[in-house]
Amino acid sequence: MIEAEHLTKRYNDQVVLNLENLEIPRGQSFGLVGNNGAGKTTFFSLLLDLIQPTTGHIISNGVRVDQSEAWKSFTSSFIDESFLIGYLTPEEYFYFIGELRGRNKADIDAFLVQFEDFFHGEILGQKKYLRDLSKGNQKKAGIVASFIGNPQVVILDEPFANLDPTTQIRLKGIIKDLAAKEKVTVLVSSHDLIHVTEVCERIVVLNKGEIVRDIRTSAETLKELESFFAG
């Protein structure tokens, strides 16, 4: 599904990302872990063509992302608050994203029903604009919006941060289902090793822009990761 070849990103002399080869098959739930500055967000930004690679390229479903825009129709993401439109109510925001992805209002209303639990009554019908919601609730809205329109690739940067425990547990269920049942390729980054090991089939550890571990998740994975990061 996703293939990165000779992908590097350099700022002046500093190499922030250097992936010789990375392949992510369709329907995999893929976890990216690493300390600050490891290059996680850089990789996601490259995947979304928000920054330009210094060398190499990414091919997503046959589309080279820095040359064609065709990837936009099957990819969706939530990286940070800049993926929210602050002056819209959550409903309006969902409808807006829906319309961009060819879903009408009724489709979206039907779609949102399954997230009632996840929203915990704090998102819909609140008579508040997104900018006035708390950080955690903003995140919930952004994450759910990234599921609209049956995307084949979903990219979530630090989806568990800022969420309350109940929501974290629910989100884990949702992400697992997406990959297992709907064959969606889900890319998740996190600082929380427990969450990633629970959710992802495969975990890649980045350190200073390079892949240092590529693990198929098993019962020992968490220990392995912990010992790696304990250094």
Place this chain on the structure above:
Amino acid sequence: MFKHFIILQWKSFIRSASFKANLMLKIFMGFMALYFIVIFTSLGIGSYYLIEKQDLGDPLQVVNKYLIYYLVIDLAFRYAIQKMPITNIKPLLYLPITTNKIVHFSLVKTAISFFNLVHSFFFVPFSIVLVIEGYAPLGVIGWHLAMMALFYSNNFLNVLLNNKDSVLIPIAGIFTVLVISQYYGFFDITVYMAPVFQAFYNSPWFTLLPWALAIFLYFTAFTYFKKHMYLDAGLSQKKTFAKTEDFTWLDRFGSLAIFLKNDIKLIKRNKRSKMTVLTSILFLFYGLLFFTGAIESYDGPVWKIFAGIFISGGFLFTFGQFVPSWDSSYYPLLMSQNITYKDYLNSKWYLVVIATLISTLIAAFYLYFGWDAYLAVLVGAVYNMGVNSYLVLWGGAYIKTPIDLTSNKKAFGDKQSFNLKTMLLTMPKLVLPLMIYGVGHYTISPTAGYIFVVLTGIAGFAFKNYVFKKIEKIYKKEKYKTLLAYKQAS
């Protein structure tokens, strides 16, 4: 401690993303400032002799008579253009710096702005001339100091006005009534105010009063800000009661409707954009200066087109100028969503064109000044829609200043809703049609001038697809730079 603040301020200036563009503009604005300095200085030296020559009476008394209006206009200018003190307050709150110091610094910073200094260029030479011409030196000094105090009062009054609409509206109301009643001769405020200003000369110690006023206003502003230096008070954003809206009537625009709906919500729900729309309404009345013959230098035939462009193009200039910047806070979303630049630009283009049409319809009241006046508006509108609509979208690709839509809601917000830079970038869009008209007017006839301008506009329409492709390319090319610049909030 002040030294630290100044260093912070300087760093935020030289390290901002738009610094390079800023520097060019700053140089340009430097020239503008120089221009004003020269004008003010020559006025300061010349006005005494001018008034004497015209036999209008005692120069000092004449100046005193109109001083009240000078002060009011100064205040209006400040309100529109002067930036409010912005230091990055929030991170400082947690540090061991007293709140008093932070507030003092922010306020003192406003006191050394150009808006206060520029007046000295008039008043210093004027006062010197007064002394040379035999006025009592002590009186002149008293008067001069009083003037300074009044401008500082204006400065701090403006700081307060900017934050309290409840103060602004009554003051604006009172002055409108005063101007109207003076015009129709009901009541002449200058009769009552002139002796007050004269008193500063006659009894110099009266000067203490305006200084007391300035100090009083300083401390009022000081206490106001100090009281609001809390995260949940002045530094927070007010929460508004939100209602989900559909705007189904826009669905007729097909795929563009998605964006048009969004843009209308953007304009409706953010203070910054609302200010912009209000400004564009003011543009509608700009033509009155031309068609009433209020300003002599505007009487040349070419200026009619200038007026026409301005009247119909208020929204085009004030909103269109900042096209991608309005969406700066969620630009990464737009760039990774299923959106083509064509649709995005097209919807903005429609918005601008529709607004131009509406302005043109409202401007029908210019028919009162005859067909010729309204014809100029119509011609200007065609040119705006056909040519300027592209130029603003094009120029917007290079303006990489992120817009904080909610900034006007902060106590120390950055009030750039309408500033000098916007005005400067507007100029190229105005000069070209004037020249086109001038060519027709002076070589053939006035009608030919109009026809030339209209034809240019229509030609613009014809090339829409071509021009859009070009603009799209520029947007694509600038994409990464724009994303990077928008990442730096302000």
